[in-house]
Amino acid sequence: MTRRAAEQRLAWLLCAPAVIAMLVVTAYPMLYAVWLSLFRYDLRFPNQRRFVGVENYVSVLSAEAWWQSLFNTLFITVGSVVFEFLLGLVFALVMHRAIIGRQLVRASLLVPYGIITVVAAMSWRFAFDPTTGFVNALLGLESAWLTQRWTAFFVIIQTEIWKTTPFMALLLLAGLSVVPEDLLRAARVDGANAAQRFFKVTLPLMRPVIMVALLFRTLDAFRIFDTVFVQTRGAQGTESVSIVGYNALVTRLNLGLGSAVSVLIFVCVLTIGVLYIKGFGSDWSRRREH
Amino acid sequence: MSNTRLVTAITLLGGMLSVLLGCAEPYPKTPRLRWYVFDEPSGAFQQAAQSCAERSRGRYAIELVPLPTDADQQREQLVRRLAAEDPDIDIIGMDVIWTAEFAAAGWVLPWRGEAARKARADRLDSAIESASYEKQLWAAPFTTNTQLLWYRGDRVDTPPPTWNEMIRHAEALGAHGTIQTQGERYEGLTVFFVSLLASAGGSVLAADGQTVSLQEAPTRRALEVMQRLANSTAADPTLATAREDHARLAFERGNSSFMVNYTFVWPSARANAPQVARHMDWARWPAVIAGKPSRVTLGGINLGIGAHSRHPEMAFEAAACLVSDSNQRLAAALGGLPPTITALYDDAQVRATFPFADVLRETLRDAVQRPKTPLYADVSLAISHTLHPLRDIDPQRDVARLRDAVGRALRSEGLL
Structure with missing residues (x-):
């Protein structure tokens, strides 16, 4: 018992540097943002700073702009993550089964992920531009994609998909490689066909990896900023919550209001995380107990 | 073996230090x-x-x-x-x-x-x-x-005196009639609006610089021009994402007959598109009210x-x-x-x-200043957000919306 306590103390001591670093670089700014969000505070007039309680939250939550941007963000998130997952799974299976040129296939799949988001967003903006782009020429259309709401959403979401599917594919590939071959062979001997083997053996075993991949991508997609900023600047009703926060905080220098938006984004991210872990995690741990 | 390495390392380090010290002047003589x-x-x-x-x-x-x-x-x-x-x-x-x-x-x-x-x-x-x-x-x-009106002298005999006439003229020109303006949701849209509003005799802020002016009649006239332009066949199809540089590039391609833009387009056209520059003419920004000279943003x-x-x-x-x-x-x-x-x-x-x-x-x-307020960035955001996209402007309804948005920006209230 005493030995265990001593070990535990050592463990905490060993963790301490990391914990302190995390507290300094993440907890402090986050708490400071919460603190700032309770003030009416304009960077231009620091003397006029005064405590307003939850007034900033009331004004954000009662603004149509917030709910509109929340819808936009969720739309982009769901739209991109669903397709990234399906495509990523296909790519992962291809990479897993590829016999010749395995390295080359993996490396080439990673190219879009290696490109800086702003550059990718700009390239696609030019590609969809009616005068400089190739997309219209290819499809025989004459459409100004980024000037209409739903087509602009399409361009933004497809840029996201193009860019981050490789990430999804790599994570899922890691998941595929943990599925034991013996299990698949045993299923085969028992008469399971390819589809049954995939849905009954491979997918359930990949569950934890799928959860991690989806969680990462969902949180990432929810915080989307660069692609929207480069392609539409949030116009045409494509504003994401991050852009709303940026406008309040960086352009208008309204620290109180901007911090309130940041805190609300954080709450959303937290909710997404909890929902995932509740939805996936408990189910999985129960399975393991059997 | 390791000793010689150490000596080499120290010598190298010492050499680097002396070089560094020689270069760095802790108190530079000239500020x-x-x-x-x-x-x-x-x-x-x-x-x-x-x-x-x-x-x-x-x-x-x-x-x-x-x-x-x-x-x-x-x-x-x-x-x-x-x-x-x-x-x-x-x-x-x-x-x-x-x-x-x-x-x-x-x-x-x-x-x-x-x-x-x-x-x-x-x-x-x-x-x-x-x-x-x-x-x-x-x-x-x-x-x-400031902006001028640039037009194609080979297609247009005399520069149109007003926006309405320019739109009419451009529509009559057909495929080559496009008017290049700035319609993206950014500060440039505020500039466009302020110029139209001042040309119509209005202003964004009252004389005290603290409260909203946006008088009914001139504001409506400015919005009418924007709405009419955006829904005209003379508007560029990408108006909703067009900035100054976009307009310049489009004009240099030769399919447009009019453009409102800054003076940088002149040297640019001469360098990039001499065949367009040869026919490029300039005039004062079109008026909103006939006979009343335009007032353009500085x-x-x-x-x-x-x-x-x-x-x-x-x-x-x-x-x-x-x-x-x-x-x-x-x-x-x-x-x-x-x-x-x-x-x-x-x-x-x-x-x-x-x-x-x-x-x-x-x-x-005769130039007009943009609203002189410490909250200009907020005001500009409010204007460009309310008026974008230009094609959806409803002059009747949007005067009140604009006033409301600018008022909230001036009071630093809420999201825009």
């Missing part, structure tokens, strides 16, 4: 004034900085710190430093729209006495006005700018002195040199930036750079 200004491609600012440093006979040097070309992004980078009281900022190339904000926040030092008198001397009234806030001069007028940069500069006295002196006659000529000749010194518009060399000097001077004389 380096840091001039934060947009990245001017021609090198005119660089030359001006050099010649002013030479003229100081080694008392100071001026080092350019390039900012992005986009005014919104320049401001974002500057305000964060200024709010943090960065002493590195000596001289600021201030866009005319920052004067009120920087002055009210105490980020720039006022120009007083003899320095102010010299900075005002022989300058265009509108340029002086752009550098002033609450009757105090906050920056030295340097370069100015642009340009003025030089302010950072409030936390380590060498404010020298910075004032250097800025006064940078805005002098010879450097304004340089900025005009190399960079195509219109001068603020009135007399230069009669100078043969300047007129060779700006063959449209007379129209330009006339436009500048």
Whole structure:
């Protein structure tokens, strides 16, 4: 018992540097943002700073702009993550089964992920531009994609998909490689066909990896900023919550209001995380107990 | 073995240290004034900085710190430093729209006495006005700018006097009739609106600078022009994402007959599209009300002195040199930036750079300032968000919406 306590103390001591670093670089700014969000505070007039309680939250939550941007963000998130997952799974299976040129296939799949988001967003903006782009020429259309709401959403979401599917594919590939071959062979001997083997053996075993991949991508997609900023600047009703926060905080220098938006984004991210872990995690741990 | 390695390492390290110590001067003899200004491609600012440093006979040097070309992004980078009281900022190339904000926040030092008198001397009234806030001069007028109407002389005999006539004319021209304007949701849309509103006889703010004006009749007329243009066959299909540079490129392709844009399009067209430049003509921005000359938004940069500069006295002196006659000529000749010194518009060399000097001077004389409020960034955001996309404007309904949005921006209320 005493030995265990001593070990535990050592463990905490060993963790301490990391914990302190995390507290300094993440907890402090986050708490400071919460603190700032309770003030009416304009960077231009620091003397006029005064405590307003939850007034900033009331004004954000009662603004149509917030709910509109929340819808936009969720739309982009769901739209991109669903397709990234399906495509990523296909790519992962291809990479897993590829016999010749395995390295080359993996490396080439990673190219879009290696490109800086702003550059990718700009390239696609030019590609969809009616005068400089190739997309219209290819499809025989004459459409100004980024000037209409739903087509602009399409361009933004497809840029996201193009860019981050490789990430999804790599994570899922890691998941595929943990599925034991013996299990698949045993299923085969028992008469399971390819589809049954995939849905009954491979997918359930990949569950934890799928959860991690989806969680990462969902949180990432929810915080989307660069692609929207480069392609539409949030116009045409494509504003994401991050852009709303940026406008309040960086352009208008309204620290109180901007911090309130940041805190609300954080709450959303937290909710997404909890929902995932509740939805996936408990189910999985129960399975393991059997 | 390891011993020799150690000796080599120490010798190398020692050598590096001595080199470093030899280079680093802990107390440089000449103070380096840091001039934060947009990245001017021609090198005119660089030359001006050099010649002013030479003229100081080694008392100071001026080092350019390039900012992005986009005014919104320049401001974002500057305000964060200024709010943090960065002493590195000596001289600021201030866009005319920052004067009120920087002055009210105490980020720039006022120009007083003899320095102010010299900075005002022989300058265009509108340029002086752009550098002033609450009757105090906050920056030295340097370069100015404004939009003109550019049109194809081979397709259009006389430039259209009003927007309505221009739209009608452009529609009649058919496929080649496109009018290039700025319709993206950004500050440029605010500029377009302010020009139309002032031409219709209205203003965004009341005379006190604190409350919304946006009188019913002129605001509606300005919105009617925007809405009519955006829904006309003469509008570019990508109007909702068009900025100044987009308009320039589209005009250079030759399928457009009209464009409202700044003077940079002239040297650009001559260099990139000589066959278009050959037919390119200019005129004053079209009026909104027939017979009432247009009033176009003023642009340009003025030089302010950072409030936390380590060498404010020298910075004032250097800025006064940078805005002098010879450097304004340089900025005009190399960079195509219109001068603020009135007399230069009669100078043969300047007129060779700006063959449209007379129209330009006339436009500048009647130019309108953007809303002079420390909350300009908020107001601009409110205007561009309310009016974008132009095709969906409903003049009847949107006057009230605009007033409401600008009012909330002025009170720093809520999201925009």
